[in-house]
Each structure stands twice: as structure tokens, then as C-alpha cells.
Amino acid sequence: xxxxxxIVIVMATSIAELLQAHGMxxxxxIHDFHPGALGRVFSRVFRDPRMFLSIICMSVSFxxxxxxxxxxxxxFAVPATAATYVVETILAALVLKEKVGLRRWAGxxxxxxxxFLVAL
Amino acid sequence: xxxxxxxxxxxxRLLAAVVILANVLGNFFLSLGxxxxxxxxxxxxxxxxxxxxxxxxxxxxxxxSRMTLLSWADLSYVxxxxxxxxxxxxxxxxxxxxxxxxxxxxxxxxxxxAGVWLVQRTPIRTTRRRGRSEAA
Numbered sequence: 001x002x003x004x005x006x007i008v009i010v011m012a013t014s015i016a017e018l019l020q021a022h023g024m025x026x027x028x029x030i031h032d033f034h035p036g037a038l039g040r041v042f043s044r045v046f047r048d049p050r051m052f053l054s055i056i057c058m059s060v061s062f063x064x065x066x067x068x069x070x071x072x073x074x075x076f077a078v079p080a081t082a083a084t085y086v087v088e089t090i091l092a093a094l095v096l097k098e099k100v101g102l103r104r105w106a107g108x109x110x111x112x113x114x115x116f117l118v119a120l
Numbered sequence: 121x122x123x124x125x126x127x128x129x130x131x132x133r134l135l136a137a138v139v140i141l142a143n144v145l146g147n148f149f150l151s152l153g154x155x156x157x158x159x160x161x162x163x164x165x166x167x168x169x170x171x172x173x174x175x176x177x178x179x180x181x182x183x184x185s186r187m188t189l190l191s192w193a194d195l196s197y198v199x200x201x202x203x204x205x206x207x208x209x210x211x212x213x214x215x216x217x218x219x220x221x222x223x224x225x226x227x228x229x230x231x232x233x234a235g236v237w238l239v240q241r242t243p244i245r246t247t248r249r250r251g252r253s254e255a256a
Binding site: 017018020021024025027028029030038041042045085088089092093096097098099100101103104106107108109110111112113114115116117118119120 | 184187188190191192194195196197198199200203206207209210224225227228229230231232233234235236237238239241242243246247
């Protein structure tokens with residue numbers, strides 16, 4: 001049960017972030033940082049169906065995390081979800097076609113191990 | 121290094137700093153407010169606590185600034201780099217809240233810093249440019 005919830009959390013978080021990144025990439029680089037311009041950007045972005053799906057996935061992840069906290073300690077829950085760093089990097093390379101070189105892989109792996117230890 | 125690349129790097133670092141600080145401070149004020157709120161009262165009462173409101177405002181800033189960063193930077197770049205917040209949280213816990221930080225946690229902080237240092241030396245964007253607001 002514990003591990004099933006961890007899998008649900010990791011998958012839901014990764015899909016949510018992937019959809020969000022995909023939506024923002026599709027929108028294109030934001031250049032204008034004036035409040036009015038930013039307001040227009042976000043009102044457009046939040047109407048994107050990808051953002052809607054992303055929010056649903058985030059909610060699934062949040063409630064699965066709450067469920068996990070009922071059956072496991074926080075010191076298990078947080079380090080276990082450090083796996084999202086690895087899953088998201090793999091998905092960013094495969095789905096978003098980002099070029100993840102050796103240096104970035106090494107960095108992401110170090111960060112994942114670091115988050116695991118810090119949360120322990 | 122061309123001026124355009126230098127500009128992108130400056131913009132990215134500045135916004136990454138906003139993302140990291142908004143997250144760390146947002147969580148800090150949220151936890152401060154939740155602890156200060158009367159334990160016997162309803163959870164909803166915490167929502168009018170000024171520290172909780174400040175925390176929520178900062179976490180909203182965190183979400184929007186992170187989305188802005190993702191409009192030009194790779195997810196596989198943003199994700200590790202902004203995890204510097206975990207390291208910062210340990211430092212805030214140790215030096216502002218006087219919490220004990222174990223050797224394992226310090227080792228984790230060191231790994232995160234090393235990982236972020238590696239990732240920030242990779243190109244910020246490796247995908248094709250697209251979208252309507254691309255004209256620069």
C-alpha cells in the first residue's frame with residue numbers, strides 16, 4: 001500500500017509538471033514583465049486544457065500524499081518522493097525532447113540523492 | 121558568449137533566485153503561522169493569520185515565477201536548479217530556527233549544491249524555439 005501510494009504520487013507529480021512545462025514551452029518565452037502583460041499571459045495560460053489536466057494531477061498527487069502520511073511517517077514519505085527528480089528528467093528527455101547530456105544527468109542524480117538525504 | 125546568451129543567463133538566474141526564495145520563505149512563514157495559530161481552534165482560523173496569508177502570497181509568487189521560468193528554460197534544468205531550496209531550508213532551520221541538523225542532512229545539502237553547480241553549467245534551453253511571443 002505504501003509503495004503503491006508512492007508510485008501514484010511520483011507519477012501524478014511528474015505528469016502534472018510535464019504538462020505545465022509543455023504548456024509554458026508552447027506559449028513561448030515571456031519577455032514583458034509588466035503586471036498587465038503578465039496578467040494577460042497567465043489568463044491565457046490558465047485557459048489551456050493542459051493546465052487544467054495539470055491541476056487535476058497535482059490534486060491527485062496532493063491527496064495521495066495525505067493518504068501516504070496516514071500509513072507512513074513523513075521521514076519515509078518525503079525521501080521516497082525524491083524519485084520524481086529522476087522520473088521527470090527521463091520524461092523531459094523523452095517527451096519534451098530536451099537534450100539531457102551527461103553533465104545534466106549527473107547533476108540531477110546528485111540532487112535526487114541530496115534531497116533523499118536532506119529529507120531523511 | 122553572445123550578448124543574447126548572457127542576457128538569457130542573467131534573466132534565468134534572477135528568476136531562479138525568486139523561485140527559490142519565494143518557496144523557502146513561503147514555507148517558512150506558513151509553518152510559523154500554523155504553529156502560532158491556537159491549536160484548539162478551527163483550522164480555518166489559521167487562514168486569517170497574517171503569517172499564513174504572507175506564506176500563501178509567497179507560494180503563489182513561487183508558482184507563477186516558476187511557470188514563467190518554464191516558458192523559456194528546460195524542465196530538466198529548472199527542476200534540479202530550484203531544488204537549492206531544500207538546501208536553503210536546512211540552513212534556515214539551523215541558523216534562524218536553531219534546529220539540529222544531522223550529519224546526513226549536511227551531506228544531502230552538499231550533494232544538492234554539487235548537483236546544482238553541475239546542472240547550471242548546461243545550456244538553459246535545448247528545445248526548439250516556438251510560440252507567439254518569441255520575437256526578441
